[in-house]
Amino acid sequence: MGADSGPGAPAAAPWRKVLYGRQPYPDNYVDRRFLAELRRNVGVQQLRYWSVAREAGLVGQQVSCVAVFVALWSSLDGGALPPAALLWGGLLAALLGYGLHGALGGGTGGRTRWADLQSAAIFLAFTFGFSPVLKTLTESVSTDTVYAMSALMLLAHLLFFPYARPSPPGSLSLNAALFGSVCLASRLPGALHAFAMLTWALLLFALWPCLLQRLRDRAPRAFPWAAALVSLAGVGGLSGLWPGGSVLLLLTLLALTLACPLLLVRLQRHKDNIHGPWDEAEIREDLSRFLD
């Protein structure tokens, strides 16, 4: 404890920072090199405002995705949109997206076209087969409960979404979104409506993030434009349903994309992390060479 050169200190040999050797100093003695290895804010990156704003665009984009979905549902429910048209639109969008995904390159991730076709066939067959059952699922549940459940589920989807890396979809977020969409779809008037709704839910919540990830990786310039497009679609779709809501959505988007990054950058300068040899060891070596 404390500095050296107390009166009558032996000072036979210089103090070494080891415990395995007997030294004439007490065990809790340190010399003036105390806390010399302290480092402050070692790994902190200096964030720049516009890059943060770009990344925050993903969050805003996801919120508007949900808004688009809700808008589609309400138009289907109100009868403004015939389900057949929605189905064809979905098919077209899927084909476009698939083409874009392939065109952007970056490998197929080991899946052949045949496997993709199989997956698509399974989805369609399953959903089509179960849509009459799905339609009658919430007959006995009151409307308020259904709306509350769906809202809760979509909120959970937003909260648990893997914003860092959307491509392998997070289980909980995807499942919550699908659950909410099934609840909403079961309120629609017909089996075909339910089928159309579920197809669009799959497109929006499962397949669109994959495309977005690829865009982010391969065409970083185009990514903000895609996000902006979706946000606009969300605001526009919601305005048809509830104008107040679309204004609210716009404000939220602005706050998310512009205000929150500003706050983050401003607060960065208050960061004060200390590092030193007392931190937990991080193994930076690649240990996979031991697995053989």
Next chain:
Amino acid sequence: MVLKIFFPQCCTTADSGLLVGCWIPDQDSAVVLAVVHYPFIPGQVKRYLTEIRSQTDVDLTVLGSWSMPKEGQEGMDSFLKDLSTIFPHSRWLQLSREIGKRGEGSVRDENEKVIIVHYDQRKVMLSQLHPVQEGVSHSKMEQSALRAVFHTVAQSHPLFFIDKYDDGPLKLTHWQSEGREASIIAELVKQGSVPVCKLLTWMLSLWSWLGSIRLLNVPPVRFISSKLSTCVQLGYRTEHLQTVSSTRKATEHMEFMRKANIFVSFLLDMALGLLLIAWLYRENRIGKLASTLVPVADHVAKELRELLEWLMGAPAGLKMNRALDQVLGRFFIYHIHLWISYIHLMSPFIEMILWYVGLSACLGLTFALSVLSDMVALLTFHIYCFYVYGARLYCLKIYGLSSLWRLFRGKKWNVLRQRVDSCSYDMDQLFIGTLLFTILLFLLPTTALYYLVFTLLRLVVVLFQGLIHLAVDLLNSFPLFAMGLRVCRPYRLAEGVKFRVLCEEEGTPLHLMMEINPIKVSAVLQYYRTPTYSCYPRDSWMALCKKLFVGELIYPWKHKTTKTD
């Protein structure tokens, strides 16, 4: 060291003579078994004692002398003192009766404290100390003094054969010296029981041979016969009869008690069964019973159908999924329809079957109760079927839901480590899994309600059957003979002894009266319960509730065979 002398009460008024008995060396006690009177020839006494010693396991010796002062026999004392030189001994007791006083004094060579314990010889001979230790008669080391005393008296049975009417060379005084106890009826029964037992054993071996032929041991037949309580009861009664009718005489106490218990309960069973038959067949009650059976079955089916229709509507205001509701309801109603057709098909034969089945009650009331239980099981077979369907459906649903809930959260059950791990699922799996989860979740209330209703019905039936089995088990295993013995002759079943102080004075030894303490009634049940199959609840309440919640099929009564011995 205190010397304890166990002195039989019947000998306190005996004439002077020699004390014959047994030393228990470790506990420093002596048991006096009889008094040999004057006149006697010492050589004959020694010969007699050797003979008895070879017949029993008891180490009989001459313990000392007993003097009862009378007029005209003043020289007796010195004569008896001289006897100590004739008979080999390590210690010599001299007991004398003092007229006018209640107790006796004793003159001893060394100055020791002496306690004289008076005991009723007949009672001690007939009694059995509990807990019964059999087969340890050789290791007298481990026996307590009391046990040794009881054992010695019981084993010296041949010593008590000579009574005062015998013209032998020796005159003894013991509990039977006034005349040996015997009864003609007991002797006749003993003589007559041997051929009867032989006949019974032969018949039983024929019956067991019948039961073991290949045709009847085919697995389906064996499975059914293990489920029908009638067959189980038949098996147990056969076993009991085999125990009772074995011609080997029961040497040990427990074996004897078990035989007696089984015999008495069998008699009671048959008597009750015959009473039941007399009641049933008088005024053709059984015919009336048969003719009400079909309408009762019809009524039950009608009630069930109404119940199902109530479930198919909106029961208790609960909202069910209409489509599933209709499917399940129609399925069960069709089942009921099949069952009723079957009952109507059987209705002409029911009266005849019932008449013959009722006759089987002559084998005992337990048999009649088992038949009743089986009939109830057969008549409510459709309830059992419904319960199984409902439970299986519910169980599947719960299982699927729990697995899909784990998928919902992105986790998986690791079978190797028996824990829940995270797992990265494919898109296909996630999609289909979520869809199925939603469907199962919303269909849960409907299935749960059907399951609940049918489980309750099944539990009612099971409860009724359980009560019947309990009654059968009670009749089978209750130790009537032991209970009767405890009530009428309590000294036969002893738990211990009580001592009463007879005379406590300075200078004379302590006199105690030993009285037998019979065992408690609950101990009678504990020791002498016939081992038989008994119905115990298989699971505790918590485990049962958990099983009901998950939808596992419950078989609440477990037929446990308690084969102790």
